[in-house]
Amino acid sequence: MAQGDFFLVEQKDDVAWLTINRPKKHNAMDFDFFKGLTVHFKHFATDPSIRVVVIKAAGRNFTAGTDLAAAISILGGGAADDRADLLRKIQQLQEGIQAIEDCCKPVIAAVHGHCIGGGVDMICACDIRLAEKSSLFSIRETRMGIVADLGTLQRLPRIIGDGRCRELALTGRDFDAPEAYTMGLITRVCDGRSRLYDEVEALARQIAENPPLTVQGVKDVINYSRDTSIDAGLRYTAQKNAALLHSEDLLEAINAFREKRKPRFKGK
Numbered sequence: 207m208a209q210g211d212f213f214l215v216e217q218k219d220d221v222a223w224l225t226i227n228r229p230k231k232h233n234a235m236d237f238d239f240f241k242g243l244t245v246h247f248k249h250f251a252t253d254p255s256i257r258v259v260v261i262k263a264a265g266r267n268f269t270a271g272t273d274l275a276a277a278i279s280i281l282g283g284g285a286a287d288d289r290a291d292l293l294r295k296i297q298q299l300q301e302g303i304q305a306i307e308d309c310c311k312p313v314i315a316a317v318h319g320h321c322i323g324g325g326v327d328m329i330c331a332c333d334i335r336l337a338e339k340s341s342l343f344s345i346r347e348t349r350m351g352i353v354a355d356l357g358t359l360q361r362l363p364r365i366i367g368d369g370r371c372r373e374l375a376l377t378g379r380d381f382d383a384p385e386a387y388t389m390g391l392i393t394r395v396c397d398g399r400s401r402l403y404d405e406v407e408a409l410a411r412q413i414a415e416n417p418p419l420t421v422q423g424v425k426d427v428i429n430y431s432r433d434t435s436i437d438a439g440l441r442y443t444a445q446k447n448a449a450l451l452h453s454e455d456l457l458e459a460i461n462a463f464r465e466k467r468k469p470r471f472k473g474k
Contacts, residue, residue, distance in 0.1 A: 212226060212227055212228045212233075212238065212239050212242055213225060213226060213227055213242055213246060214227045214264070215246065217255070217256065218407075219411075219414070220255060220256060220257040220258070220414045221256070221257065221258045221259075221260060221407070221410045221411065221414055222250055222253075222256045222258070222259045222260070223259075223260045223262060224246060224250075224259060224260065224261050224262070225262050225263060225264055226239075226261070226262070226263040226264065226268070226269060227263075227264045228264075228265075229263075229264045229265025229266070230265070231270070231273065232265065232266065232267045232269065232270035232320070233263050233264070233265060233267060233268065233269040233270065234269065234270045234271065234272065234273035234274075235269060235271065235272050235273055235324045235325075235328075236272075236273040237295070237298075237299070239273075239302070240298065240299045240301070240302030240303070241298070241302060242302075243302035243303065243305055243306065243328075244301055244302045244305045246305075247259075247305035247306055247308070247309045248305060248309075250309055250311055251308070251309045251310050251311060256311060257311060257312075257413070257414040257418045257421065258311060258312050258313075258314065258410040258411075258413050258414045259309065259311050259312070259313045259314070260313075260314045260315075260316055260406055260407075260410055261306075261313065261314070261315050261316065261328070261329075261332065262315075262316040262318075262403065262406075263318070263319075265319075266319050267318070267319035267320040267321075268317045268318055268319055268320065268321040268325055268341070269320070269321060269322065269324065269325035269328070270320055270322050270323075270325075271322035271323025271324045271325050271326075271346055271347075272323050272324040272347075274350075296355055299355075299356055300355070300356055300357065303324075303327050303328055303331050303356045303357050304331070304357070306328065306331040306332060307331040307357075307361075307429065310422040310425065310426065311421075311422065311425075312333045312334070312413055312421060312425055313331075313332040313333050313334075314332060314333065314334045314335070314336065314406055314409060314410055315328070315329040315332040315334070315335040315336070316336055316337075316402055316403060316406045317329060317335060317336065317337040317338065317341050317343075317383075317392070318337070318338040318340070318341055318399050318402060319338075319340070319341060319342070320341075320342050320344075321337075321341060321342070321343050322342075322343070322344050322346045323344070323345070323346040323347050323350075323354070324356055325343075326343060326344070326345055326354075326358050326362070327354065327356035327357045327358045327361075328356075329391075330357055330358055330361035330362050330365060331357055331361060333425060334393055334409070335391060335392045335393065336392055336393060336394045336395075336396060336402060336405060336406055336409070337383040337386060337387075337392045337394075337395060337396070337402070338383065338395075338396050338397075338398060338399050338401075338402045339383050339384070339395050339396065339397055339398075340382075340383065341382065341383040341386070342380050342381075342382055342383075343380070343381050343382070343383075343386055343391070344374075344378060344379065344380045344381070345358055345362075345374050345375045345378055346378055347378070348375060348376065348377070348378035349378035354375065358375070359371070359375060362374075362375070362391075364432060365390060365391055366389040366390050366391055367389070367390075370389050383395045415471070416471065417453070417471040418471065419450055419453060420450060420453075423446050423447075423450055426446065427439070427442060427443050427446055430442050431443075
């Protein structure tokens with residue numbers, strides 16, 4: 207098990223488990239936290255032994271959101287150069303969350319306890335989200351006088367719809383796991399953390415058993431198609447399959463079907 211910054215990284219076969227490990231601070235997110243996200247997800251993206259990434263957290267809560275003391279420290283004064291510097295710092299924080307979405311490997315969030323503010327930004331950048339039934343969510347920035355600036359306002363409407371996102375963002379109210387499930391933010395509500403992690407692991411392994419280049423292609427096409435027209439998405443998918451179909455994994459899938467055995471995909 208390797209440790210870095212606020213994170214523990216453990217790899218089980220071809221699944222990497224990234225644990226947010228700042229429990230005494232309720233896993234509050236400071237500037238170094240976001241830099242750590244960028245470093246780790248760039249590694250996950252380029253490590254061929256990793257096929258799926260899971261984000262979970264130590265302690266009572268998934269994350270209390272942005273560390274307010276750290277946030278205040280980067281504000282600086284009100285001069286023009288201070289504001290320009292603040293803009294650069296916010297963009298660096300955004301890069302940490304963007305690294306999750308940009309990672310070519312599927313990312314699953316396993317949420318328990320409170321997932322507040324920046325935590326919602328983070329899970330919105332993941333591909334799949336599961337939560338323990340007592341989890342609590344909030345776009346808390348609004349109640350603190352901050353416009354959520356790390357991706358929630360851009361990604362959440364595409365996950366749960368514009369109207370629901372506006373209600374949650376404009377009120378900043380708390381909402382629980384059953385409501386998050388009803389609106390589609392999470393795909394499963396689990397009874398207890400042990401059950402949560404069991405279901406996440408089973409889901410991760412189900413994904414990891416598929417041809418890795420195809421899985422990465424599916425994620426890439428979904429993200430591309432989300433931001434373009436149907437016609438452009440279809441053209442992009444055709445190009446993707448033209449590049450991927452001549453693969454050893456496709457032949458392995460065909461041979462395994464003929465031989466009535468489980469396929470062994472190598473990502474080639």
